[in-house]
Amino acid sequence: MPTTFSKNDQTLEAAFLKNKQRSLRDGFPSVLSLRVHRAISWLIRAEAEKDDDDLRFILLWIGFNSAYARDIGPENNGERGIFSEFFDRLVAFDTTHRIYNAIWERFPHEIRVLLDNRYVFAPFWSHQNGYAGFDDWLDRLARSKTKINSALAQHDTSLILSVVFDRLYVLRNQLVHGGATWNSSVNRGQVRDGAAVLGWLLPIFIDIMMDNAGHDWGTPFYPVVD
Numbered sequence: 001m002p003t004t005f006s007k008n009d010q011t012l013e014a015a016f017l018k019n020k021q022r023s024l025r026d027g028f029p030s031v032l033s034l035r036v037h038r039a040i041s042w043l044i045r046a047e048a049e050k051d052d053d054d055l056r057f058i059l060l061w062i063g064f065n066s067a068y069a070r071d072i073g074p075e076n077n078g079e080r081g082i083f084s085e086f087f088d089r090l091v092a093f094d095t096t097h098r099i100y101n102a103i104w105e106r107f108p109h110e111i112r113v114l115l116d117n118r119y120v121f122a123p124f125w126s127h128q129n130g131y132a133g134f135d136d137w138l139d140r141l142a143r144s145k146t147k148i149n150s151a152l153a154q155h156d157t158s159l160i161l162s163v164v165f166d167r168l169y170v171l172r173n174q175l176v177h178g179g180a181t182w183n184s185s186v187n188r189g190q191v192r193d194g195a196a197v198l199g200w201l202l203p204i205f206i207d208i209m210m211d212n213a214g215h216d217w218g219t220p221f222y223p224v225v226d
Helices: 014-027 030-048 053-068 079-093 098-106 108-116 122-128 137-153 157-176 188-211
Strands: none
Touching (some): 030 188, 053 079, 053 157, 053 188, 079 188, 098 108, 098 157, 098 188, 122 157, 137 157, 157 188
8 A cells, every 4th residue: 555645543534535545446346445435425524513413423323334334134143243244354454453542542431431331232222121031231231341351351352343333333223213312411421422432433444444455345235326
């Protein structure tokens, strides 16, 4: 990759990624070019949203979807399974631990708060909604904390991402499916922190994808059709 496009993650912004994409896109497979183009477009819009954390989080999640999403066929174990596969690929290429460092050096407090927050823990809501078998949601939350501490000790970045994005996925569902009030003080902390974490990680994800254009990142479920 041209050294002119080496940049510190501290200043990794959509404008830099867009310039890099324009410079390198002729060498991209068409499916990667489409993924990156779409993801950066939503990232640009999210960066412009300074005052509305709800909207910023949703815009960033759409950008994340653009980067990873593909058809959930019968051979896959749902969207979370695709998350895990995507994270495994990213981490395999992340030889300098950019993702791990972004999580635990840039946002240690925000990540800890998200992981401790029962309101973005899916089993808590399953219990609240009366589904059988979730009376032990508090024990599950404790086990989740143990799991993440073990992953930290082992630098298991893929597992860390999977647990963090489990929480962000619950937050995404609350917003997108009308389970929250816009600008509500009730969930302000997790929306603000979720947008901050996702806004920092998504540019790194996109950058790693562009740096590894030879890898098969999968065909988007909604390709451009004439």
